Amino acid sequence: MSEEILKSLAQLFAIITKQDTGVSESERNYVINSFKKRLNLTTAEQYIALYEEFLKDGENKEEGKKRLTSVKDSVRTLGICRKINKTLTHKQKIVVLVELLELLKTQGAASAQKEEIIDTVSTAFNIDKAEYAVLQTFVLKDDSELFETEEILSINRTSAEDFKGKSRHIMSENMHGNLFFIRVASADMMFLKYSGHDEINLNGLIIAPNTVVLFSQGSTARSLKGGVFYYSDILSQFISESAQIRLSFNVTNLEYRFPNLAIGLRDINISEGSGKLVGIMGASGAGKTTLLNVLAGLETPYKGEVLINGINLHKEKDKIRGIIGYIPQDDLLIEELTVFENLFYSAKLCFRDKSDAELTELVERVLADLGLSQIRNLQVGNPLNKTISGGQRKRVNIALELIREPSVLFVDEPTSGLSSRDSENVMDLLKELTLKGTLIFVVIHQPSSDIYKIFDRMFILDVGGFPIYYGNPVDAITYFKRISQQADSDKGQCQTCGNVNPEQIFNIIEEKVVDEYGNFTPNRKLTPKQWFDSFLSNFQIKKLEDIKDAKVQMLAKPGKFKQALIFATRDIKSKIYNRQYMIINMLEAPLLGFILAFILRYKNNTDHSAYLFRYNENIPAYILMSIVISIFIGLSISAEEIIKDRKILKRETFLNLSRNSYLISKVLILFAFSAIQSFLFVAVGNNILEIQGMFVTYWLMLFTVACFANVTGLIISSAFDTAITVYILVPLLLIPQMILSGAIFSFDKINDSIRSVDKVPVVADLMASRWAYEAIAVAQYRDNDYQQLKLENNKENLFQLEQKENITNYHIVYVLPEIRERIEYIKENFGSVEDSVVRKCETDLELVKYELQKLSFVTKFPDELKLLKYGSFTVFKGNDLLTHLAKLEMFFQKTFNETQKRKEDLLSKAEKAGQNLNKIKDNTFNESLSDLVRNATAKKRILNAGGYLAPKLDYVYFAPVKVEGKYDYRAHFFAPVKQFAGIYFNTYYFNVSVIWISTLLLYLVLYFDWLRKLLDFLGKLNFLKK
Amino acid sequence: MKKVILFSVLLAAMSCGSGNQSNDAVIGGDSSTVDTASSNSVVLPQDAVEGIVKTIPSPIETSVIIKKAGGEYNKAILNPTENSKNYSSSFKKALNLGVYGADLGYINIYEKNKESLYYLQSVKELADGLNIGQFFDFETIKRMAGSSKNADSLLNITTDNFNQINDYLFQKNRSDQSVLILLGGWIEGLNIMCETAIKSKNPKLYEKIGEQKIVIDQLVLVISSFESDANIRELSMGMKEMQKIFEKVEITYTYKESKMEIVDGIPTIVDKSESKVNISESQVLEIAKITKDLRDKIVK
Secondary structure, eight states: OOHHHHHHHHHHHHHHHTSTTOOOHHHHHHHHHHHHHHSOHHHHHHHHHHHHHHHHHHHHHHTTSOOSOOHHHHHHHHHHHHHHHHHOOHHHHHHHHHHHHHHHHTTSSOOHHHHHHHHHHHHHTTOOHHHHHHHHHHHHSOHHHHHTOTTEEEEESSOTTTOOSSSEEEEOTTOOSEEEEEEEGGGTEEEEEEESSSOEEETTEEOOTTOEEEEOTTOEEEETTTEEEEHHHHHHHHHTTTOOOOOEEEEEEEEEEOTTOOEEEEEEEEEEETTOEEEEEESTTSSHHHHHHHHHTSSOOSEEEEEETTEETTTSHHHHGGGEEEEOSSOOSOTTSBHHHHHHHHHHHHOSSOOHHHHHHHHHHHHHHTTOGGGTTSBOEETTEESSOHHHHHHHHHHHHHHHOOSEEEEEOTTTTOOHHHHHHHHHHHHHHHHTTOEEEEEOSSOOHHHHHHOSEEEEEETTTEEEEEEOHHHHHHHHHHHTTOTTTTOOSOTTTOOOOTHHHHHHHTOEEEOTTSOEEEEESSOHHHHHHHHHHHOOOOOOOOOOSSOOOOOOOOOHHHHHHHHHHHHHHHHHHOHHHHHHHHHHHHHHHHHHHHHHOOOOOSSOSSOOGGGOTTHHHHHHHHHHHHHHHHHHHHTTHHHHHHHHHHHHHTTTOOHHHHHHHHHHHHHHHHHHHHHHHHHHHHHHTTOOSOHHHHHHHHHHHHHHHHHHHHHHHHHOSOHHHHHHHHHHHHHHHHHTTSSSSOTTSSOTTTOOSSSOOHHHHTOHHHHHHHHHHHHHHHSSTTTTOBOTTOSOBHHHHHHHHHHHHHIIIIIHHHHHHHHHHHHHHTTOOOHHHHHHHHHHHHHHHHHHHHGGGTSOOOHHHHTOOGGGOOHHHHHHHHHHHHHHHHHHHHHHHHHHHHHHHHHHHHHHTTOOHHHHHHHHOOHHHHHHHTTTTOSOOEEEOSSSEEEOSOGGGOOOSOOOSTTOOOOOTTOSEEEETTEEEEHHHHHHHHHHHHHHHHHHHHHTTHHHHHHHHHHHHHHHHO | OHHHHHHHHHHHHHHOSTTOOOHHHHHHSOOTTSOHHHHTOOSSOHHHHHHHHHHSOOHHHHHHHHHHTTOOOOGGGSOOGGGGGGOOSHHHHHHHHHHHHHHHHHHHHTTOHHHHHHHHHHHHHHHHHTTOGGGOOHHHHHHHHTSGGGHHHHHHHHHHHHHHHHHHHHHTTOHHHHHHHHHHHHHHHHHHHHHHHHHHOOHHHHHHHHHHHHHHHHHHHHHHTTTTSHHHHHHHHHHHHHHHHHHTSEEEEEOOOOEEEEETTEEEEEOOOEEEEEOOHHHHHHHHHHHHHHHHHHHO
């Protein structure tokens, strides 16, 4: 206490004691004792002298006058109080007030005048009238009156049924006399008073009967016969009615094993109700955090169960998830957002019913409560790039949970890395939460004395997951001292200062055996198992009855759509604040587009001065690179997304928020980014290369591919733990996309085991790049202005005419001669007995029949030829086949000539209509691309694909030549149409759909986290092998 | 359910629009929009046309004559290969295939093998465009062009190829294209001849030009039988103009009886008749001018 206070106190004492008839001896003694109790002898005497002086001072002046409370005294009292108001905390003022009231008691009945002065003091101190009245009763009145006061707790041997008073009451069988407690709610203080002949021992010190003593936090009052009263138990008597939550938290025979089956925790039994602050301590590696995680439902126990209100936490998660809160050791804050926004969005995700204004108010209030108002608009930043202090970070983390008020809260080492002042603040915060009824488990490491005493219960683990203590924190010290037979075992805390030393516990637990030279051996005096045995024999855990009827208060979470919206807003905000990220993201695509297109803008024609799109040989390469870039950018913007959020997600699992909403928000934001990026890319790239009229074609496909990559990125981001792993994986995902895109290596020239004569290999079908490349190439070739050239009254465009022309020509030049050759071969050789010849004839005949049957839409293939077998082959049949073939030749020839005429017609008419065909072709048609999609360099133009003939030229004109069943989607590369379910689709849209459908499937993989589960499963398999 | 509907709408949207069909449907698609009867009417019988075409000297023969007459190689008078990309219609493609064929012959005669590669490429390109690319084994030709020793065989191969094309086109009822190729080649050959003749003022070449009077009469006869096609009609008009100029050229025959001679050990009947061509320089210039005009129109 400061000099000022003591001086004021001396003055107040003087004013009060001199009232009425003047100072009595007992009053004077009380005052002297009061000072002596607080101060050392010399200073005490100094203030006693001061007190005497004040007394005299008054007496001299007022001698002979009527002993009434003088106006002067009142004024002086007020003056003193005002001075005190400025320096004393509320708690201290209460202590002063109790002190003054005690003074009244010294001379039996208090006088009205004295009481009046104390009243004045209490008013001046701004103490609540009702609270003061109760306090006054508690100090001054005798037992019978105390029984009648509701705000007081009485403890005696009267049984609950016999107790008739109005006060709260606890029965204690062997209690002699009455023990009273009072709680001053405004200051969160408790006082006790005892009347009787028993010896009441407060924190190891005997208290005098009928005196009011402060029952400070963490205190233990012990009656010699009547049992022990812990601070927390007494407190719960006062707050039980204000705490709405009825809660039982029962842990029975819990055992936890690590994935390698090593035991992590064993025989854990815990039983707690609401409003308790439970500490978990243990040597490092004892399994504190593991225990916390199991209790919080993050890890599944091997045996045993955790029941919250009778609901199994691990098996019926959905029923209770929302009531659990978890504050891990690491930060849960989104670095880019401000303190306020962090809390605001977290709150928004918890409360459906509250409006934004209400939420803002709530957040503001919590911030004010935690003294964080000043930093509300600061960006959180990361621990390396600090904007707010460590203590503030921790408090903001706790504030996240404070807002939502979970019924059970788990906190992992909240004080690590904080200054002692910050640590205390944080612990006070948690304590306050328990007062509202929250049950809090805290893993704590090396707590200070004050923090240690804040806990209601302490659970101590020893190495190997053995529980070795569960009970009152201060008692722990005496318990361990007693078991290890140390002196002074009954004293838990320092007699004079009240400090405890939690370090002692671990010193005792881990005490080492000393060898004959006096050196410590690595062996402990008592092994964890021995401590555990001693724990079993000394402690009996009383199970709270499971509260079955109580409704678990779930959070009023917003709907899934709303959640997604909140997630998305939060994410967008955090991204926008990250300026570097935004700039790079927005510039990356157009910059790459520029570099790529600028370099590839190749003027192939030496005679023309201008660049012509038509002769740029790099267009196919440009298409490939733009797809690769899209995949790459798509992967890289998404690959870290979930990893970055993992900690926050861990916390949000407790809110039981929808994973779908979270993922949808991620996906939508990434898609939006991809849309913009591909837009910018195409805008720059296509313009530089002068690709005309293909903007949407390129954009939609690149966007589609980027989205595919986004979801792929999210999957690996969700499945792997570190960003570096993910970035190492990117090439693994990207390079096969390049190899199997069909652009670098022709599908006709790859390993036989995956190659197919006339179809894209199935492995390549798994690559988005292949679909994208094909789609853009086909669309660029087919849908450009030149190929789409059309006369007004004609329904066929140039592409269609050329398609018909080329397909018929293929039949004339390749198919029919092939067939003819085969028929003639059979005709010549059908008498042969040589095996190889017979075999060739047989297969040739089948092929001939197949091909002719296929062409029966032209002329019906006669049934007798259809049924022709090699065995029944004759020269006449051979001739019949040739005759049939000739009919076909006629037809194709005619069709070809007609088509060519029509094409001729179209071109000349178009030219006459004033269209500059060469200019259109120069600007929209690309020769290299044409060579590519028409496979112009192929040496073999037709191949036997195993029973049927397949074209190796003009890919872009042929629909798939052989469709095996309705659902055979496969086709050769660059086919203009794809068949599925009996319908022919435009390749571009078909391929876009294929990629979107795969994206959807990948989203399912992401949603169910299959890759992560698979990796976990593989990890387990490895352990089994060992 | 909604999704199913959406999906099927999407499917429908994707599959609609013209051109999404199987190969059968493409080939079998209706062909009623074009009046093929009118465009395909040939006045002369097919075999008559074929007969005439075969008597007309190939462009390579023309080139041989030029070289023999001492003409110097002049690249500038050829049709630049870059032009090949500009011919989009079959009409132009066929004509210029002939033009490039003549150019190729000219180049080959002068053994400019490197140059011939580019012209081969253009020839191949146009042939592909006319769907007759199968007659060029480009790889072989390229290999042969690598060495000047192969100049002769290269010449033979390309000549063969042109002959095959001719046969094929007649066989496939595409004689119009065959005629166009021939015409293109002839005009280009004539053009080269005229250019060389004007430069060298070689009377032998004048005479050779004058001899074309016989050829043009036949050509006009053939081409006019395809006049139902607007493009060909235009070309035919040009030819007829040219024919008028050629009419001024006088060719006098002196008939002498044919004799039996032993050529390379084989008894052969040799035509001993002689023809004398009377052509003035101004006539040559006139022919050269109209040839160039027509040729420029073709290669444009």
